[in-house]
Amino acid sequence: MQEIIRAEDIRKTFHLSRKQRQIERSKTGKKVALDGLSFTAYEGEIYGLLGPNGAGKTTMLRILSTLISADSGEAFVAGHSVSREPDKVRASIGFLTGELKLEDFFTPDYLFGFFGRLHGLPEEGIRARKEELFRKFGIDAYAQVKVADLSTGMKQKVSLVISIIHDPSVIIFDEPTNGLDVLTAKVVTDFLLELKGQGKSIILSTHIFSLVEKLCDRVGVIIGGRMAAEGTLDEVRGGKSMEDAFFDIYKREVTGK
Amino acid sequence: MKNILTIISKEFARFFKDRRLVLGTLLLPGLLIFLLYTLMGSVLYDDSHTYTVKAVHLSPTFAQIFAAEEGEEPSVRFEEIAASEAEAAKEEILAGNCDALIVFPEDFDAILAGGSYAPPGGENTPNVQIWYDASSGNSSSVYSLMRSALDTLEDNISNRFDVNSPAAGGGSLTSGEEAAASFYAQLMPFLILTLLFSGCMGVAPESIAGEKERGTIATLMVTPVKRSELVVGKVVSLSVISALSAISSFIGTFLSMPKLMGGNIGDLFAAYSAWEYLALFAVMLSAVLLIVSLISILSSLAKSVKEATTYSVPLMIVVMLVGLSSMLFTTSVPAAHLIPIFNCVQVMSAIFAGNFSAVNLLIALGSNLVYIVLLVFALARMFKSERIMFNR
Numbered sequence: 001m002q003e004i005i006r007a008e009d010i011r012k013t014f015h016l017s018r019k020q021r022q023i024e025r026s027k028t029g030k031k032v033a034l035d036g037l038s039f040t041a042y043e044g045e046i047y048g049l050l051g052p053n054g055a056g057k058t059t060m061l062r063i064l065s066t067l068i069s070a071d072s073g074e075a076f077v078a079g080h081s082v083s084r085e086p087d088k089v090r091a092s093i094g095f096l097t098g099e100l101k102l103e104d105f106f107t108p109d110y111l112f113g114f115f116g117r118l119h120g121l122p123e124e125g126i127r128a129r130k131e132e133l134f135r136k137f138g139i140d141a142y143a144q145v146k147v148a149d150l151s152t153g154m155k156q157k158v159s160l161v162i163s164i165i166h167d168p169s170v171i172i173f174d175e176p177t178n179g180l181d182v183l184t185a186k187v188v189t190d191f192l193l194e195l196k197g198q199g200k201s202i203i204l205s206t207h208i209f210s211l212v213e214k215l216c217d218r219v220g221v222i223i224g225g226r227m228a229a230e231g232t233l234d235e236v237r238g239g240k241s242m243e244d245a246f247f248d249i250y251k252r253e254v255t256g257k
Numbered sequence: 258m259k260n261i262l263t264i265i266s267k268e269f270a271r272f273f274k275d276r277r278l279v280l281g282t283l284l285l286p287g288l289l290i291f292l293l294y295t296l297m298g299s300v301l302y303d304d305s306h307t308y309t310v311k312a313v314h315l316s317p318t319f320a321q322i323f324a325a326e327e328g329e330e331p332s333v334r335f336e337e338i339a340a341s342e343a344e345a346a347k348e349e350i351l352a353g354n355c356d357a358l359i360v361f362p363e364d365f366d367a368i369l370a371g372g373s374y375a376p377p378g379g380e381n382t383p384n385v386q387i388w389y390d391a392s393s394g395n396s397s398s399v400y401s402l403m404r405s406a407l408d409t410l411e412d413n414i415s416n417r418f419d420v421n422s423p424a425a426g427g428g429s430l431t432s433g434e435e436a437a438a439s440f441y442a443q444l445m446p447f448l449i450l451t452l453l454f455s456g457c458m459g460v461a462p463e464s465i466a467g468e469k470e471r472g473t474i475a476t477l478m479v480t481p482v483k484r485s486e487l488v489v490g491k492v493v494s495l496s497v498i499s500a501l502s503a504i505s506s507f508i509g510t511f512l513s514m515p516k517l518m519g520g521n522i523g524d525l526f527a528a529y530s531a532w533e534y535l536a537l538f539a540v541m542l543s544a545v546l547l548i549v550s551l552i553s554i555l556s557s558l559a560k561s562v563k564e565a566t567t568y569s570v571p572l573m574i575v576v577m578l579v580g581l582s583s584m585l586f587t588t589s590v591p592a593a594h595l596i597p598i599f600n601c602v603q604v605m606s607a608i609f610a611g612n613f614s615a616v617n618l619l620i621a622l623g624s625n626l627v628y629i630v631l632l633v634f635a636l637a638r639m640f641k642s643e644r645i646m647f648n649r
């Protein structure tokens with residue numbers, strides 16, 4: 001098995017603003033989001049980071065997609081170091097999260113062209129890919145409608161399509177089904193399985209147990225910025241449901257401290 | 258380079274395809290300034306109004322002097338009435354149908370020609386009565402016009418010497434229009450900077466803080482586009498749009514100037530050579546780039562458009578004060594032209610005064626270029642900083 005993503009002892013501390021300090025009730029003004037996180041994901045698999053809110057999942061995925069950098073530790077994506085070769089990493093990943101928004105003013109058609117050009121794709125390539133992806137996700141009928149006027153589900157589909165415009169080999173997906181209606185959520189999960197079928201590698205984060213069971217080959221359970229359990233889905237579940245297994249792990253992690 | 262062009266074309270599409278933005282940033286400022294200044298001008302120089310004055314025994318000598326003082330466009334019409342109609346005329350003044358009543362003694366001109374000195378307030382001292390309504394602006398101004406003509410008349414009678422008599426010479430070396438033009442020339446740098454600033458405020462906070470606030474800039478940051486390309490693309494397109502907005506305001510100002518000054522500014526502008534216009538353009542361009550970079554930096558420090566606007570207020574005050582500095586003093590010391598913005602103001606006011614120095618222009622442009630490059634570098638660094646771009 002070829003490894004595609006490796007995180008080694010990643011640490012990340014946020015310095016809180018005064019307002020945040022009050023919200024988090026932190027006296028030190030610091031928040032340790034990742035406390036020495038290590039894991040490995042393999043080519044052609046779906047890796048799931050499972051954890052409660054505030055566990056550090058988004059932070060880890062942002063580091064992998066070079067949006068932010070770790071305080072210490074090293075991470076590699078598709079053989080490139082995220083700190084030393086961020087450009088190469090960005091060229092080989094598609095990063096998707098609800099936090100990455102598209103400009104309301106433009107149409108899916110315009111944005112697809114815009115991002116295609118930023119990825120250095122030739123114009124005919126962009127056109128062909130647009131046709132393929134728009135048809136597949138039913139965007140063609142809305143290609144000329146401003147993003148502002150699209151439904152949430154359609155917006156998410158357009159974001160998804162644009163994030164994989166350059167046919168990346170690695171897909172990083174933060175909370176894939178958050179905020180989606182059941183129909184769009186199904187389209188998204190089906191598509192992730194299809195991408196896996198094409199040999200793509202996927203890492204996603206979620207707090208939904210059923211999603212992990214449905215999609216993931218390998219799971220890392222993050223609690224408080226640490227890896228509480230890691231392995232194949234069956235190893236982590238240990239014969240129980242993912243939900244029961246998670247709460248066992250959670251109890252062990254919290255009382256063990 | 259290709260990415261920079263892609264970013265620029267997107268920023269332009271965002272702006273030019275949005276009718277509200279185009280109207281608000283490009284058309285409205287020029288139109289508003291034009292309307293406002295034209296309105297101010299027509300209030301200041303309301304020469305369309307004509308006053309009606311009723312006169313009893315109107316003195317021809319007085320009428321002559323009055324006409325001479327009024328100049329080319331007379332606005333007062335004298336209507337001769339009989340002495341018996343005077344009371345009726347007073348009623349008309351109160352009713353607002355007539356602006357004033359002037360009553361001369363009978364054969365006033367003959368009395369003047371008699372020429373003997375009459376003590377003020379004396380029993381036989383001839384008296385001119387002016388009846389008017391002090392509560393009406395029109396009536397009051399026609400009153401003071403007549404007073405001043407009467408004063409001249411009185412001076413003429415007891416004349417011992419002339420001052421600036423048309424025959425002997427003397428007077429202002431510049432025409433009234435030229436004096437007004439030089440006043441506006443001094444005001445110009447301030448006006449231009451203010452217009453540039455407001456043009457930039459209309460687009461930069463929205464394009465940087467707005468994209469940050471809405472999370473659309475992060476989408477760009479996961480593409481292979483370099484932070485520096487993003488920054489250069491933004492600064493260039495924002496500068497072009499700000500400059501266009503400033504040009505719109507400038508055209509509005511330009512077209513309304515004649516009205517505002519009550520004269521013609523065309524002569525003033527025709528007085529400059531192509532070189533001077535080129536210099537002016539270069540200085541304005543460097544000012545736009547400086548202001549855009551500064552507001553962009555403040556906008557990327559801000560978490561929202563509102564915050565960005567708040568941060569820019571102190572900067573705006575400083576820029577406007579510096580813009581006013583040319584009204585107080587000008588300097589041709591080369592070293593002073595190293596100070597950003599101040600150097601733009603000084604060069605502009607020197608150009609308008611017709612005495613700019615090429616050395617100072619080059620110092621100003623060169624130092625501004627250095628500042629702009631430094632600011633763009635700083636901005637690119639800020640775009641790389643997650644603390645700034647992803648602050649909560």
Ligand SMILES: Nc1ncnc2c1ncn2[C@@H]1O[C@H](COP(=O)(O)OP(=O)(O)O)[C@@H](O)[C@H]1O
Nearest residue numbers: 014031033052053054055056057058059647649
């Ligand atoms: N930009 C930031 N500034 C300050 N604190 C942050 C920032 N991003 C995340 N955090 C904090 O770090 C912790 C982990 O956050 P996150 O990675 O978003 O968790 P998850 O995605 O697992 O819910 C949380 O306590 C969060 O409040």
Ligand SMILES: [Mg+2]
Nearest residue numbers: 057058059175
């Ligand atoms: Mg999260």
